[in-house]
Amino acid sequence: MIEAKWKTVLRYMVLIGFLVIILLPFYWMFITSFKPDFDLGAYPPSLFPHHWTFKHYVDAFTQYNFGMYIRNSVIVSIVSTFFVLMFASMAGFSVAQLPVRGKTPLLVALLVISMFPSIAIMSPLYMLLRHLHWLNSYQALIIPYTAFNLPFAIWILRNYFLQLPKALLEAGRVDGASIFQTFYRIYLPLTTPGMFTAAVFTFVASWTEFFMALTFNQSNTMRTIPVGIALFSGQYTIPYGTIFAGSIVSILPIIVLTIIFRKWIVSGLTTGAVKG
Amino acid sequence: MAVTNNTVIRQITSTRRSLSAPERRAGYGMLIPGLLVIAAVTIFPIIYSVWMSLNNISLTTNGYLMSFAGVHNYNLVMHSAKFWHSVWFTFYFAVVTVFVELFLGMLIALAINGVERLKNISIVVMLIPWSLITVISAQMWQYIYNGVYGVLNYIFISLHLIGSPVTWLGSATSAVIAMMVADIWKTTPFVVIIILSGLQMVPKELYESVHLDGANAWHTFWNITFPMVRGSIALAGLFRILQAFGMFDLPYVLTQGGPGTATQSLAVLGAQVMFQNLDFGPGSAVAVSTVILVLTLSLIFLSAFRNLVREGEEQ
Numbered sequence: 001m002i003e004a005k006w007k008t009v010l011r012y013m014v015l016i017g018f019l020v021i022i023l024l025p026f027y028w029m030f031i032t033s034f035k036p037d038f039d040l041g042a043y044p045p046s047l048f049p050h051h052w053t054f055k056h057y058v059d060a061f062t063q064y065n066f067g068m069y070i071r072n073s074v075i076v077s078i079v080s081t082f083f084v085l086m087f088a089s090m091a092g093f094s095v096a097q098l099p100v101r102g103k104t105p106l107l108v109a110l111l112v113i114s115m116f117p118s119i120a121i122m123s124p125l126y127m128l129l130r131h132l133h134w135l136n137s138y139q140a141l142i143i144p145y146t147a148f149n150l151p152f153a154i155w156i157l158r159n160y161f162l163q164l165p166k167a168l169l170e171a172g173r174v175d176g177a178s179i180f181q182t183f184y185r186i187y188l189p190l191t192t193p194g195m196f197t198a199a200v201f202t203f204v205a206s207w208t209e210f211f212m213a214l215t216f217n218q219s220n221t222m223r224t225i226p227v228g229i230a231l232f233s234g235q236y237t238i239p240y241g242t243i244f245a246g247s248i249v250s251i252l253p254i255i256v257l258t259i260i261f262r263k264w265i266v267s268g269l270t271t272g273a274v275k276g
Numbered sequence: 277m278a279v280t281n282n283t284v285i286r287q288i289t290s291t292r293r294s295l296s297a298p299e300r301r302a303g304y305g306m307l308i309p310g311l312l313v314i315a316a317v318t319i320f321p322i323i324y325s326v327w328m329s330l331n332n333i334s335l336t337t338n339g340y341l342m343s344f345a346g347v348h349n350y351n352l353v354m355h356s357a358k359f360w361h362s363v364w365f366t367f368y369f370a371v372v373t374v375f376v377e378l379f380l381g382m383l384i385a386l387a388i389n390g391v392e393r394l395k396n397i398s399i400v401v402m403l404i405p406w407s408l409i410t411v412i413s414a415q416m417w418q419y420i421y422n423g424v425y426g427v428l429n430y431i432f433i434s435l436h437l438i439g440s441p442v443t444w445l446g447s448a449t450s451a452v453i454a455m456m457v458a459d460i461w462k463t464t465p466f467v468v469i470i471i472l473s474g475l476q477m478v479p480k481e482l483y484e485s486v487h488l489d490g491a492n493a494w495h496t497f498w499n500i501t502f503p504m505v506r507g508s509i510a511l512a513g514l515f516r517i518l519q520a521f522g523m524f525d526l527p528y529v530l531t532q533g534g535p536g537t538a539t540q541s542l543a544v545l546g547a548q549v550m551f552q553n554l555d556f557g558p559g560s561a562v563a564v565s566t567v568i569l570v571l572t573l574s575l576i577f578l579s580a581f582r583n584l585v586r587e588g589e590e591q
Contacts (some may be wrong), residue, residue, distance in 0.1 A: 011387055011390070018388070023401060025417070028416070029419075040425075043430070087313060090307070091306060091307045099299055113314060113319070117567065120321075121317065122551075124321035130339075143316075154310065210410060215547070225409065226525070238418075240415070247412040265403060269469055269470055
């Protein structure tokens with residue numbers, strides 16, 4: 001089917017227009033982070049900075065502890081991702097390949113749980129963490145992040161394990177390997193794409209989570225990036241320059257991740273279509 | 277003959293059963309740790325939330341005191357205009373934004389489907405808002421909407437759409453619309469990606485055959501494309517709406533629920549009652565009511581969705 005030329009041109013125009021609309025606010029944030037203070041509240045705003053300054057980037061790290069927020073976010077996100085992969089790969093394998101009962105109700109229940117608004121568990125978890133003196137600690141976030149991302153990861157990995165033949169299990173048994181060894185040595189390496197997908201989704205969800213991080217870890221030294229950025233405050237004005245400098249720094253690693261893993265993100269979105 | 281067959285079958289099944297016993301054990305052994313983590317952080321706290329919502333709770337230095345109060349907290353909540361306002365706001369915000377996102381997403385996906393160049397870069401750009409910390413996008417839009425130096429005023433005044441600067445987040449109606457725009461901006465690209473991959477699964481031969489029949493674009497869309505992607509759109513819409521019921525980050529940072537309580541979502545209200553006023557009883561009642569709402573809605577949607585899928589299969 002050969003399309004008229006004007007139709008193709010129209011398609012490209014829509015695409016480019018759409019991409020520009022997505023990127024424009026980022027452009028604004030980007031140049032604002034380089035504008036000197038007196039330019040931030042100027043009207044009319046300059047659409048391109050006349051003087052470039054790195055002051056806000058320096059401020060973010062020296063005055064506002066942004067380095068610490070990044071460190072907290074990295075630790076919480078990476079450890080949560082590790083635990084999710086560990087539990088979800090075993091559970092996904094079990095549901096896909098082994099004879100456990102009640103698979104269908106279990107999978108539906110997981111789906112329902114992953115849709116629960118986090119406000120539902122906020123007060124009991126807060127009470128529990130307070131009682132254990134775990135408020136303002138890494139585990140206060142790692143444990144809930146692991147639990148909240150597990151259902152989706154189990155779903156994704158189950159779908160990948162389902163595509164592998166059950167005969168591999170037989171082969172492992174003939175070779176005298178235990179079921180766990182067969183899982184670990186034979187099945188797991190074959191589901192690397194699924195592991196990437198689950199990892200990226202968990203990492204991004206932990207990196208962006210705000211509600212629990214704000215409620216459980218408010219002390220300045222334990223804040224993650226979203227909490228840090230939300231609670232940045234100046235003495236008289238909102239320090240947008242510093243806020244956006246910090247934002248740009250925290251967006252960059254995620255963009256790199258997105259570029260590297262885009263194939264797996266898209267496959268996760270289409271098989272799951274669950275997370276937003 | 278029949279008897280021998282049966283014995284053979286019985287023998288086979290019994291060996292299979294004895295073989296599968298270790299498999300079953302391993303299966304539970306590998307499944308249960310993960311389920312325990314999920315249960316510990318979601319199921320038990322939800323049940324405990326229900327219990328808390330039936331009690332008067334006061335904080336002590338290292339714990340809290342509870343005394344049973346029956347449905348007292350629910351009485352408070354059900355008679356609070358603030359609560360019903362939050363329910364209504366959360367509901368219509370979710371429905372309007374998800375509808376617009378699906379509609380725009382469908383239009384854009386149809387328009388750019390089949391574009392070959394720029395494909396990789398487009399997908400990366402469309403994924404950026406999805407991976408963006410909502411708090412950052414809220415701060416970004418707050419700066420854009422600012423009534424004194426916001427760039428939106430500058431653009432609208434330059435285009436002669438408005439005469440003088442508007443404090444976008446200062447009045448209820450414009451604050452709600454401004455927040456909707458921020459949400460739609462962040463989520464539409466994600467919807468486009470989902471619909472686009474659904475569209476790519478429609479076999480090309482289908483289009484060619486209708487094209488020979490001389491069908492126009494609208495007919496092709498309505499009879500071929502839409503039925504094929506209806507399932508994934510409905511599912512995406514369902515999850516988005518349910519998710520929108522937990523909305524917290526955007527109103528908390530962009531408007532702090534204001535002006536007044538115009539943009540106070542259920543989660544923002546619940547958090548305020550619990551963690552600012554430290555009224556954990558009524559706060560838990562708000563939280564539990566939210567869960568009941570979400571569950572009821574998902575049941576309604578699920579049955580509607582099942583009919584939709586069945587209809588699609590019958591055609």
